[in-house]
Amino acid sequence: MTQKDRQAKGLLPTGLSDTLWPAAAREAAASERLLGHFARSGYARVHPPLLEFEEGLAAFADGGKLPDMFRLLDPESRQVMALRSDITLQIARLAATRLAAAARPLRLAYAGPVLKVRGDQLRPARQFRQVGIELIGSRAHAADHEVARLALAGLADLGIGDLVIDLVAPVMLDALFSCWELDMPRAERLALALDAKDAASVHGELDDRRGAVLEELIAAAGPHAEAAPRLAALDLPAAAARWRDRLLDFAARLASEMPDVEITIDPCERRGFEYHTGLGFTVFSHRARGELGRGGRYRIRRGPGEYEAAVGFSAYMDGLLPLLDEVKEETAVYATADALRARIEELRRSGRTVIEALEPEDPDETLAHARTLGCGQVLDARGLHPVPANDESR
Amino acid sequence: MEQRQSSTGEQRSDLPAAGRPGGVTLALPKGRILDEALPLLKKAGIAPEPDFHDPATRKLRFASNIDGLSLIRVRAFDVATFVAFGAADLGIAGSDVIAEFDYREIYAPLDLGIGRCRLSLAEPQEMAEGDDPAGWSHVRIATKYPNLTRRHFAARGVQAECIRLSGAMELAPTLGLTPRIVDLVSTGATLKANGLKEVEVLMDVSARLIVNRAAFKTRSAALLPWIDRLRAVIAAGKGVVGEPD
Numbered sequence: 001m002t003q004k005d006r007q008a009k010g011l012l013p014t015g016l017s018d019t020l021w022p023a024a025a026r027e028a029a030a031s032e033r034l035l036g037h038f039a040r041s042g043y044a045r046v047h048p049p050l051l052e053f054e055e056g057l058a059a060f061a062d063g064g065k066l067p068d069m070f071r072l073l074d075p076e077s078r079q080v081m082a083l084r085s086d087i088t089l090q091i092a093r094l095a096a097t098r099l100a101a102a103a104r105p106l107r108l109a110y111a112g113p114v115l116k117v118r119g120d121q122l123r124p125a126r127q128f129r130q131v132g133i134e135l136i137g138s139r140a141h142a143a144d145h146e147v148a149r150l151a152l153a154g155l156a157d158l159g160i161g162d163l164v165i166d167l168v169a170p171v172m173l174d175a176l177f178s179c180w181e182l183d184m185p186r187a188e189r190l191a192l193a194l195d196a197k198d199a200a201s202v203h204g205e206l207d208d209r210r211g212a213v214l215e216e217l218i219a220a221a222g223p224h225a226e227a228a229p230r231l232a233a234l235d236l237p238a239a240a241a242r243w244r245d246r247l248l249d250f251a252a253r254l255a256s257e258m259p260d261v262e263i264t265i266d267p268c269e270r271r272g273f274e275y276h277t278g279l280g281f282t283v284f285s286h287r288a289r290g291e292l293g294r295g296g297r298y299r300i301r302r303g304p305g306e307y308e309a310a311v312g313f314s315a316y317m318d319g320l321l322p323l324l325d326e327v328k329e330e331t332a333v334y335a336t337a338d339a340l341r342a343r344i345e346e347l348r349r350s351g352r353t354v355i356e357a358l359e360p361e362d363p364d365e366t367l368a369h370a371r372t373l374g375c376g377q378v379l380d381a382r383g384l385h386p387v388p389a390n391d392e393s394r
Numbered sequence: 395m396e397q398r399q400s401s402t403g404e405q406r407s408d409l410p411a412a413g414r415p416g417g418v419t420l421a422l423p424k425g426r427i428l429d430e431a432l433p434l435l436k437k438a439g440i441a442p443e444p445d446f447h448d449p450a451t452r453k454l455r456f457a458s459n460i461d462g463l464s465l466i467r468v469r470a471f472d473v474a475t476f477v478a479f480g481a482a483d484l485g486i487a488g489s490d491v492i493a494e495f496d497y498r499e500i501y502a503p504l505d506l507g508i509g510r511c512r513l514s515l516a517e518p519q520e521m522a523e524g525d526d527p528a529g530w531s532h533v534r535i536a537t538k539y540p541n542l543t544r545r546h547f548a549a550r551g552v553q554a555e556c557i558r559l560s561g562a563m564e565l566a567p568t569l570g571l572t573p574r575i576v577d578l579v580s581t582g583a584t585l586k587a588n589g590l591k592e593v594e595v596l597m598d599v600s601a602r603l604i605v606n607r608a609a610f611k612t613r614s615a616a617l618l619p620w621i622d623r624l625r626a627v628i629a630a631g632k633g634v635v636g637e638p639d
Contacts, residue, residue, distance in 0.1 A: 122479060122499055166611045196502040197605075199625075218503075222614045264611050271498055271607075284612050289480035290499075291608060 015119045015126030027129060027317050030158055030324055031111045034131050034315070037154040041146070043109035043133045048090035050113070054082040060092040060301050068116040085116045088312055091134045092300040095308065104137030122290060125318055132293075132314030136300065139309045141246065145253055147295055148281055151313040152254075152261050155283060155292060160323045162286035164262040167251050168269040168296075169279050172243035173217075179237035180210060194218070194268050217267045224251050224263040231267060243279075250279055283315075285323060292319055331376025336366055338381045347379070354379065417462045418616055421477055421485035423470035427601045430508035431486050437627045438620070463620075471538075474500060474604065483609040483617055490578065490599045494542045501610055502602040504625055509601035511580040513539065515594040518567050522591040536566035537576040546596050564588040 012018070019027060035045055051072075058066050070083040084090060087110045099106060111131040119126050133150060135143050152163055173194070177187050186205055193201035199218045203211035213234060220230040228248055236244055247265065255263050273280045273296060280296025295313030302308050332353035335344050337360045347354050355373050357366065370378050370387045378385050420440075422428055435441070441459045445451045446467070456465045468476060470491055477485040478497035490513050492502055515535070517525065532553045537543050540556035547554035559566065563577040564584060578599065579585060579592055603624055609617060 121495070121497060164612045196602075197610075198503055198505065198602075200505055221610075222618065262612075264614065266611065282611070284608055286612055289606075289608055 013126075015116075015124050017125070023321060026324055027321055030320060031129060031131050031317055033158060034154050035109055035111055037157050038109040038133050038150060041107070041150055043107040043135075043150075045109050045111075046091070046094060047110070047112065048084070048087065048094065051081045051083055052090070052093075053077075054080045057082055057084075057089055057093060060096050061089050068118065070115055070117055083115050085114050086314075087112060087114060087130050087132065088134065088314060091136075091312070092310070095134070095136045095300055095310070096302045100302070105143065106136040107133070108136070109133045123318070129317040130314050131317060132295075132312060134310055134312040136310045137308055138311075141249065143309075143311050144250060144279055144297060145257075147311045147313050148250075148254060149257060151281075151283060151293060151295055151315070152258055155285075155315070155320070156260070158320065158324060160285055160287070160292070160320065162262075163260070163292075164264060164284040164286065165254065166264045166266055166269070166282045166284065167247060167254075167279065168266050168273060168281065169243045169247040170270040170273045170276055171278060172240050172247065172267060173270065175239040175243055176213075176237065179239055180206075190214075191270065195271055197221070197268065214268075221266040221268060222264060224255055224265055227265040227267075228252070231265065247279060278311075287323055288319070290319055292323075332374060333377045333379050333384070334366065334370035334373060334375035334387070336361065336378065336380040339379045340381065343379060343383075417464065418484065418613075418620065419464050419466060419482040420620075421466050421468055421473045421482035421487075423473045423486060423488070423601075424467055425470060427470065427486060427488060427509040428467070431506070431601065434506060434508065434624070434627055434631075437630075438623045462616075477604050477606050480606045480608055483606050483613065484620060485604045486601055487604050488599050488601050489597065490539065490542070492602060492604065493597065494539045496541065499607045501605045501607060503605060503621055504603035504628065506601045506603055506624070507628060507631065509599070511578050511599050513542070513576060513596045513599055514579045514592045515574060515576050515596060516564075516567075516579070516585050516590040516592050517574045519589050519591045521567075521573060522593050525593070527594065533574055534572040535574045535576050536563055536572040538563070539576055542596065543576045564590060 039045065053074075054066060054069075054071060066082055066085075066089070068085045070085075071080050072083070073079075074081045091108055091110060094108070095106060099108075109132070111129065113127055114130045115127045117126070133147060135147055148165065152165060155163060177190070182190065190202060190205045193205065194214070197218050199215045202214045202218065205211075206214065213236070216230065216234055220227045220234075228251060231244055232248060234244065244267070247267070251263055251265055254261070269282075272282070272294065275298050276296045277299050278297025280294070282294045283292045284290075285292055293313060293315030295311070297309070297311045299307040300310050332355060333347055335354050335356045337357045339356075344354050344356065355375060357369065361369065366378060366380075367387060371390055376387055378387055422431060432442075439460070440463065442465050443457045443459075445453055446456045446465065454466060454468075456467070458465055466476065466482060470488060471494075473482075473485040473487040474491050474495045474497060476482040477487070478495065478499045480499075486506065488509055489502070489505075492500065530547075530552045532555065533547065534555045534557070535543055536557045536559050538558070538560060540558050543556050544554045557566070557572055563575040565588075566572045566575050567590060568588060575590070576596060582592055585592055603621065605617060605621065
């Protein structure tokens, strides 16, 4: 088959797909519902553009890197533009420029499609819809709480149950390593072993006392009730102990505020939190295999050596979609050509969906059309009638 | 019992994890590692149902003596994939396979100390005599491990052009497919028999217990006891805890 044949059949590039009904409607509704949930806590919605100057975007990313982005040349300015792969970066740019003078703390919410150059092994999609919030300009512990609480409550509000939040503090490990003054190659080997949760290899890189500390950190990962006392009992250098205490405090407050959510702690998790500068969290559900969203504290680069504190959360709608309940809508109505206009509009005003016949039909045609369109009722000149179940459809 | 029933309705990857309440699936690799893994599992108290040892069986999923623990037997390279996608919670995979796929969704908490060998670069004997690896800028290599090989040589500033083969790597140099190969070596006898010389070790390999990341977080109560039990077996094997045999 030639390229032309494939395109004639609508072949799309790898990782891109059309979302049809009812998934498209469900995704849009869920995304709006999340934004509404965030708005009720004061998170104002912003819409940054899909494309912007690559350099402009990189300037505000801590680390200055723009991974996974499609780039193209702007024929107008002859500069390289980047297609967003993460809206968080654009929010950072907004906070550092146009909203630099806005009152802090600044609460922003966003939703929109993002594109990646390549999908990863688990999620081959290259385009998906990101929904999230950022709370900018506060170092308060309460800011971390607000974002985590809103994330969990928002997902629960969508009807996603059996939520699990995994709390992490990659900065605690950084603090620990800097206290121990490890050389780079050793720190790197240690990081690899930690990422694998390979206690024996971790121990092999360190003396007994330090090895025992890290082994216990690995072993402490688990449900809050069991992990907390183990972590609390650990003898850590002061800088690391501060982060440990903050992590435990975070867990305890969440546990008391959100009794329906299962809390786990993983003091050695670093994967996916490379740019975080404080506590982080990942949300899972027992009903799904992958993660639903993640968030945490990071910093926005405002200029050379100048940073602003921020906490954020974002979720990708494609991961949430399979967990959303079917929207139970009242059955739609099929209106024949002779149905009264006023009655049709009255039904629509009351929230019903009414699909109109475009031509006069005989009764059998009307029933057949109503069934294909998923309408449970027919409206004709005489009024509303139920569509009888179709015996042949079985 | 639940697990046995569900073996008729096969799980799909988009099926929620709640479809197998409390059940744990362990993925085992066919071949080399399996023979060494079974005694380890036995010491940990896990014995597959008798069908597992029947070479004629067409079953792919097996029950065990433990209620709620089922076993699957898949190709060594597929164990990591099954676990990364959460189709299996636990698995036994060589560190070669883990490094080749580099899945972020896998933890490898335990070196089981079995299936030991090394992943090496080999080239024809006569070529090796006059070869200076420091001068390489580009090499063509036949291997089962294209990602790992590319990464390894890129770190040294060498571009590795890999031809992916699934077996009989040693034929590649003799038949002129590629001059060099990257393959598992245990004694080196196969290399020697094919006139090849091992010139560089890419990594030392042993089998690891691997765990799905999401399962580790959300179902730790069901998984941690198995990890701990296997850890104790390994420790006992190293003579840390004496175990009368």
